[in-house]
Amino acid sequence: MSGVQSTGALRALLKRDLLLAYRRRSEMAQPVIFLLVVVSLFPLGVGPSPQLLGTIAPGVIWIAALLATVLSLDSLFRSDFEDGSIEQFLLSGHPLTLIALIKTAAHWLTAGLPLVLLSPLLAVWMNLPAEGARVLVLTLAIGTPVLSLIGAIGGALTVSLKRGGQLLSLLVFPLYVPLLIIATNAVSAATAGLPFAGQLGLMLAGLVGALTLAPFAASAALKLSLE
Amino acid sequence: MNRVWLFFHKMGSPPWFYRFSGKLLPWLWGLFFVLAAWGLYLGLVKAPPDYLQGESARIMYIHVPAAWMSMLIYVLVAAMGLIGLVWHVRIAEIMAICSAPIGAFFTAIALATGSLWGRPTWGTYWVWDARLTSELVLLFLYLGVIALYNSFDEPRKAARAASLLALVGVVNLPIIHYSVTWWNTLHQGTSISASGSSIHPSMLWPLLIMAVATKFFYAANLLVRTRHRLLLQDHRKQWVRNVIMKEGS
Numbered sequence: 001m002s003g004v005q006s007t008g009a010l011r012a013l014l015k016r017d018l019l020l021a022y023r024r025r026s027e028m029a030q031p032v033i034f035l036l037v038v039v040s041l042f043p044l045g046v047g048p049s050p051q052l053l054g055t056i057a058p059g060v061i062w063i064a065a066l067l068a069t070v071l072s073l074d075s076l077f078r079s080d081f082e083d084g085s086i087e088q089f090l091l092s093g094h095p096l097t098l099i100a101l102i103k104t105a106a107h108w109l110t111a112g113l114p115l116v117l118l119s120p121l122l123a124v125w126m127n128l129p130a131e132g133a134r135v136l137v138l139t140l141a142i143g144t145p146v147l148s149l150i151g152a153i154g155g156a157l158t159v160s161l162k163r164g165g166q167l168l169s170l171l172v173f174p175l176y177v178p179l180l181i182i183a184t185n186a187v188s189a190a191t192a193g194l195p196f197a198g199q200l201g202l203m204l205a206g207l208v209g210a211l212t213l214a215p216f217a218a219s220a221a222l223k224l225s226l227e
Numbered sequence: 228m229n230r231v232w233l234f235f236h237k238m239g240s241p242p243w244f245y246r247f248s249g250k251l252l253p254w255l256w257g258l259f260f261v262l263a264a265w266g267l268y269l270g271l272v273k274a275p276p277d278y279l280q281g282e283s284a285r286i287m288y289i290h291v292p293a294a295w296m297s298m299l300i301y302v303l304v305a306a307m308g309l310i311g312l313v314w315h316v317r318i319a320e321i322m323a324i325c326s327a328p329i330g331a332f333f334t335a336i337a338l339a340t341g342s343l344w345g346r347p348t349w350g351t352y353w354v355w356d357a358r359l360t361s362e363l364v365l366l367f368l369y370l371g372v373i374a375l376y377n378s379f380d381e382p383r384k385a386a387r388a389a390s391l392l393a394l395v396g397v398v399n400l401p402i403i404h405y406s407v408t409w410w411n412t413l414h415q416g417t418s419i420s421a422s423g424s425s426i427h428p429s430m431l432w433p434l435l436i437m438a439v440a441t442k443f444f445y446a447a448n449l450l451v452r453t454r455h456r457l458l459l460q461d462h463r464k465q466w467v468r469n470v471i472m473k474e475g476s
Contacts, residue, residue, distance in 0.1 A: 153395055157388050161378050170374055171392060174367040175399050178406035185410065206402075217395050220312075224387050 006094045010102050013089075017106035027075075031068040032114045038064040039122050050127040057126035058136060058187035059180075064122075065115050065140060066147065066176055070169045072111040073151040076103065077159045077222065086159075086222060096219040104152040104215065112144035132191035135200075139183040142203045149214040150175050156221035179206060239316050241457050242466035248450040255447035262440035270433030277430075283347045286340050288433050292441040294337040294358075297365060298400075300330030300445065304372065305397035308390025318453070320386035321460075323393065324376050325452035329445055331369035338362055357411035361404045368396045382460055 021028050042060045043053055080086045080103075089099045119140050123133035154172040158164030186199035237243045270288035277284035304326045311320035341359060342352045353359065372389045379385030461467045 150395075153392075157375060157392060158378075164378075167374055167378055170367070171371045174364050174371060174403070175395065177364050178399070178402045181406045181410040213398070217391065221388070221391055224384065224391060227384055227387075 006098065009092065009094050010098055013099060013102050014106055017103060018109065021106065021110040028072075028110050028114075031072040031111050032118060034071055035064050035068040035115055035118065035122070038067060039125060042126070054127040054129065054132075054191070057123065057128040058132065058184040058191075060126060061119060061122050061128075061136060062139075062143075062180055062184050062187075065119075065144065066173070066180065068115060069111060069144065069147040069151060070172060072107070073148075073155045073172070074158070074165045074168055076107050076152060076155040078155075078164075081159045081225065087226060090223070090226065096222060097215045100152060100156065100218040100222060101211075101215040104148050104218070107152070108145050108148040112148050115144055116140045128187075129191050131193070132187050135190035135196055136187045138200065139186050139203060142200065142207055143179055143183050146179055146203075146207050146210045147176065149210040149218075152218040153214055153221055156218045156225060159222070160225040179203070182206075239318055241318065241461055241464075242470075244318055245454055245457060245466070245470065248454055252447060252450055255443050255450065259440055259443035259447055262436055262443060266433045266436035266440050269436065270430075274429050274433055275427075280348050283344060284430075286344045287430075288437050290337060290340040290344060291434055292438045293333045293340065294362065295438055296441050296445060297330055297334040297337050297362065300326050300333060301365060301368065301393070301400065302397060304330060305390075305393040308386075308393045312387060312390050312394075317383070318457075320383065320390060321456050322449060322453050323390050324372075324386045325449055325456060326445075327369055327372045327376070327389070327393075329448050329452070331366060331373065333441075333445075334362060334366040334369060338366065355411070357408040360411070361407045364403055364407070365400070368393075368400070372396070 039060060042056070046052060046056070077086065080089075090096055116137060119137050120133055123136050128136060151168075151172050154168045154175075155164075157171065158168045161167065182199050182202050186196040186203070189196040189199065238247070266288065271285055274285070276282045304323050307319045307323035307326065310316055311323055338359070341362070345354065346352050372393050375392050376385045376389040379388060458467055458470070
């Protein structure tokens with residue numbers, strides 16, 4: 001299969017996935033609303049002290065973003081798997097790795113990007129200082145694609161199971177640990193006026209690593225699920 | 228070279244594996260019992276109590292080998308899973324998945340003994356220390372592999388999915404380990420850790436003997452589990468009938 005043909009097919013796939021997401025707007029809005037509700041529970045649970053909220057803000061917002069991403073991951077491959085589209089993708093002869101990458105990109109655009117755009121509001125809610133809020137948006141912009149990429153492996157592994165949702169969270173949360181540590185540390189460092197370029201550099205390295213490796217694992221998992 | 232290849236090819240055949248492992252098992256169990264008895268005698272009776280921690284330091288002879296095994300077995304799960312995924316060797320798939328519960332138990336033992344050890348020495352059952360945390364994450368990784376395996380109906384597909392997850396996990400394991408170390412050292416500055424080379428021989432020897440003993444325990448336990456699963460999966464096949472006729476009579 002020549003490269004040109006694949007490019008056209010992949011562009012069509014991205015367009016199709018975005019269109020499907022647009023047609024299911026209310027379903028796509030669920031992770032975003034989930035994020036808002038979870039973050040708003042924290043001031044109610046730990047008390048409205050601005051000092052305390054500002055300290056725990058990076059962790060709370062990041063963990064809420066992890067939960068919201070995992071919530072939307074289960075549907076990443078599921079509908080395509082159930083209606084047989086994935087089988088057709090495989091038969092089409094286009095590399096399944098690239099198809100997995102495109103589907104992950106569509107997932108990030110519809111589920112990850114809204115979280116990034118919403119994060120300034122969350123920073124205000126959680127009383128995060130302005131320097132911290134800027135870095136929070138940056139870490140989420142770098143980190144949410146990694147969440148989608150690693151999560152796609154879990155989604156592909158559990159797609160042939162009837163109830164994969166809870167299992168999926170068990171599989172991917174341990175893999176998210178490094179990202180959570182580094183991202184929240186960058187935000188805390190920025191709030192304290194310390195340098196944070198190193199943390200962002202590590203996150204970018206993680207993004208490059210996930211971008212190059214995760215689609216291969218995801219496509220292997222998809223093939224396995226089709227067996 | 229030829230003989231080595233022949234050996235590996237034979238190991239891939241369930242009846243041959245069953246017979247071979249049956250002959251190996253008594254030796255593995257025997258070596259484990261002898262070494263464990265020797266190591267525990269040296270460690271619990273002969274070794275002097277620690278000058279700072281007193282008798283409680285003796286928990287080290289279980290704790291440290293268990294922690295070593297917990298990490299080694301995860302790498303072995305991934306390695307055997309890779310062999311199973313690439314060359315479609317069914318025995319390797321089964322051995323990978325049979326290793327996971329053993330590794331999870333070693334991890335749980337390391338965490339439990341560590342927490343019991345922490346109470347008299349650190350004054351608390353649990354701190355979010357780098358080593359404790361990465362061991363806990365390792366336990367979650369094991370539980371994920373086991374849970375994924377158990378959610379499939381078809382055993383071969385289940386083993387392959389779990390192997391793939393273990394491979395993804397083993398790539399992440401060093402990243403998790405270093406990020407957790409880095410996270411902790413930023414928060415705490417210094418932490419209590421064993422300085423490997425400064426252990427006195429009277430304490431080092433029982434530790435090393437126990438480390439070897441746990442390897443034999445793992446090997447023996449793994450073979451028992453693998454044999455059991457082979458019999459279950461192949462219960463309609465002729466070789467299993469032959470085994471049952473022979474061992475039953």
